[in-house]
Amino acid sequence: MRKAFGPLAAITGLMFAGAPFMVARAPYESSMGLVQKIFYFHVPSWFAMFTAIGVCGVASLFHLFKTSPRADRIAEAAGEIAVLFGLMGLVTGPLWGRKAWGVWWIWDAKLTIALLLEMTFISGILVRKYGGPGSDKLAAAVGIFGLAVVPFVYQAVNIWRTIHPLTSVVPTLPATMGGPFWFCVAAYMLLLVVLLMMRVNLGKRQAALDELYLAYED
Amino acid sequence: MFFRTAWLVLRKDVAIEAKSWEVLTTTLFFAVSCVLIFAFAFVKEGRPVEDAAAGILWIAIAFSGTLALGRTFERERYGETLRALLLAPAPRPALYVGKLMGMLALLGLAEMLLVPMVALMFQASLFSRPLLLVGLLAGGTIGFCAVGTLFAAMLVRARSRDVLLPILLYPIIIPVIIAGVRGTAALLGAEPDEPTAIMWIGILGAFDVVFVTLALWTFEPLMTE
Amino acid sequence: MSLRRLLIALTTFVLLSAPAFALQPPPGQSEFVPVDSVPLSDQLPAAPLLVTAYAFVWIAAMVYVWSIWRRLNKVEDEMRALAQKMPRR
Numbered sequence: 072m073r074k075a076f077g078p079l080a081a082i083t084g085l086m087f088a089g090a091p092f093m094v095a096r097a098p099y100e101s102s103m104g105l106v107q108k109i110f111y112f113h114v115p116s117w118f119a120m121f122t123a124i125g126v127c128g129v130a131s132l133f134h135l136f137k138t139s140p141r142a143d144r145i146a147e148a149a150g151e152i153a154v155l156f157g158l159m160g161l162v163t164g165p166l167w168g169r170k171a172w173g174v175w176w177i178w179d180a181k182l183t184i185a186l187l188l189e190m191t192f193i194s195g196i197l198v199r200k201y202g203g204p205g206s207d208k209l210a211a212a213v214g215i216f217g218l219a220v221v222p223f224v225y226q227a228v229n230i231w232r233t234i235h236p237l238t239s240v241v242p243t244l245p246a247t248m249g250g251p252f253w254f255c256v257a258a259y260m261l262l263l264v265v266l267l268m269m270r271v272n273l274g275k276r277q278a279a280l281d282e283l284y285l286a287y288e289d
Numbered sequence: 290m291f292f293r294t295a296w297l298v299l300r301k302d303v304a305i306e307a308k309s310w311e312v313l314t315t316t317l318f319f320a321v322s323c324v325l326i327f328a329f330a331f332v333k334e335g336r337p338v339e340d341a342a343a344g345i346l347w348i349a350i351a352f353s354g355t356l357a358l359g360r361t362f363e364r365e366r367y368g369e370t371l372r373a374l375l376l377a378p379a380p381r382p383a384l385y386v387g388k389l390m391g392m393l394a395l396l397g398l399a400e401m402l403l404v405p406m407v408a409l410m411f412q413a414s415l416f417s418r419p420l421l422l423v424g425l426l427a428g429g430t431i432g433f434c435a436v437g438t439l440f441a442a443m444l445v446r447a448r449s450r451d452v453l454l455p456i457l458l459y460p461i462i463i464p465v466i467i468a469g470v471r472g473t474a475a476l477l478g479a480e481p482d483e484p485t486a487i488m489w490i491g492i493l494g495a496f497d498v499v500f501v502t503l504a505l506w507t508f509e510p511l512m513t514e
Numbered sequence: 515m516s517l518r519r520l521l522i523a524l525t526t527f528v529l530l531s532a533p534a535f536a537l538q539p540p541p542g543q544s545e546f547v548p549v550d551s552v553p554l555s556d557q558l559p560a561a562p563l564l565v566t567a568y569a570f571v572w573i574a575a576m577v578y579v580w581s582i583w584r585r586l587n588k589v590e591d592e593m594r595a596l597a598q599k600m601p602r603r
Contacts, residue, residue: 087575091568106560109567116571135510155578162574163567170560183467190460197456203448208511209457212443215507216436216461219499223464262575269582276589283596 080265086258094251109167111251115259116160121221122263123153128218131211143207146214148270150195157189191217294379298387312360320353320399328410342413343473347466349403354396354433355455358441366445381509392434400426418476421486428493429469432500433462439504443511468492
């Protein structure tokens with residue numbers, strides 16, 4: 072697993088470097104023109120964020136019910152990375168929206184709940200930092216509740232219809248747009264995996280340091 | 290056994306509260322001052338801004354609820370009663386349900402004061418469809434209290450618990466608040482929009498089921514250290 | 515995790531991203547409405563927004579990688595300092 076890190080990181084870098092070329096060759100979308108191409112980075116950001124939230128939620132469940140330090144490290148890492156990808160989505164979205172809709176932000180269901188998810192996982196980071204002992208379980212609970220809210224994100228855009236594109240846009244992409252899109256999704260997923268590996272490794276080293284301190288105290 | 294335990298916990302809380310009425314009076318007073326601040330903030334040329342009533346009502350509920358949660362569990366922490374409860378041979382989820390019912394009662398009382406106040410000060414026709422309003426308030430309050438009771442209980446032993454409760458609680462219950470506000474706002478127009486309000490009550494119900502189930506499930510592992 | 519691997523990752527990112535800003539318009543497409551009838555000509559130019567969006571994604575990822583690297587270094591330094599103190603006891 073550790074040996075795969077170098078090649079994975081290299082592939083990720085290559086894919087991200089190549090992505091703009093693929094995106095540039097994709098056709099323009101008829102109503103939104105050039106700015107629609109942000110879509111190739113915006114939607115995969117959210118895919119990656121939801122995957123990270125899923126990983127965090129499952130790891131949190133594991134840690135809460137089985138008290139596994141390894142699961143706790145994965146949950147901590149996935150939580151931070153979810154915040155990172157969410158930030159990417161929250162920045163690329165308004166940049167697209169400013170041109171396509173004319174406004175930076177709209178309080179429609181999808182944006183609002185996406186922002187709330189971001190805040191939920193930021194609060195998870197805060198509780199780990201400032202909550203004192205036992206905050207790993209608190210953060211696990213936050214991760215689980217955050218995950219529980221996710222299905223509402225998908226339903227919300229259908230229940231509360233606004234100008235945000237429906238979730239059904241992705242499956243109906245024409246092939247020329249689908250190629251770059253799925254390429255970017257793959258690149259983002261690889262980036263997620265690479266970042267997870269790095270962050271979990273950091274968590275492991277921190278745990279080893281704590282063990283050393285404890286042994287030193289004795 | 291389960292419901293008996295929950296009922297006993299509720300009775301204990303009510304009995305303690307009845308000695309001084311501290312949490313109830315301070316929560317009610319806070320709720321009233323909350324609405325007053327909004328009244329001054331949202332008044333234009335001497336008249337309240339329209340459509341502010343729904344949002345103000347729910348914000349007042351959320352803020353006073355957070356305060357009440359903090360106060361209630363501070364009392365638990367001070368008396369170390371939570372540990373005593375956990376040591377008792379009672380099913381843990383029953384303890385949670387007992388505490389939840391106590392919080393629901395407290396917030397329910399606060400809402401009974403808040404709704405007429407908001408209706409009066411903002412000239413909002415909140416009582417045009419009382420059953421739907423009760424449904425919205427019940428759904429929203431249950432959702433808020435379900436998550437709030439869980440988080441407040443688990444924060445009892447944490448550091449910085451006072452500021453961490455809102456930080457952890459608000460992002461998760463804001464969807465509940467949104468549903469409550471949108472449902473209430475639907476009722477406030479010149480022609481109350483009943484289907485929309487009913488839809489939001491349904492969404493609140495879904496939230497409540499998910500949150501209460503999750504809370505019941507995770508209460509025990511969270512309380513064990 | 516070795517510093518070497520991290521440097522490989524960072525260098526790959528940086529070196530290969532340099533030519534990536536050469537956005538070329540695509541060769542003639544047959545499936546969509548032609549480009550010259552894009553109607554939003556009176557508003558903001560789209561290219562700066564697009565470039566900002568992509569740049570932000572890259573920068574955010576790199577800042578995060580750098581922050582992990584920094585924290586890892588701190589932990590490794592502390593471990594070394596502690597390991598030095600230990601054998602003396």
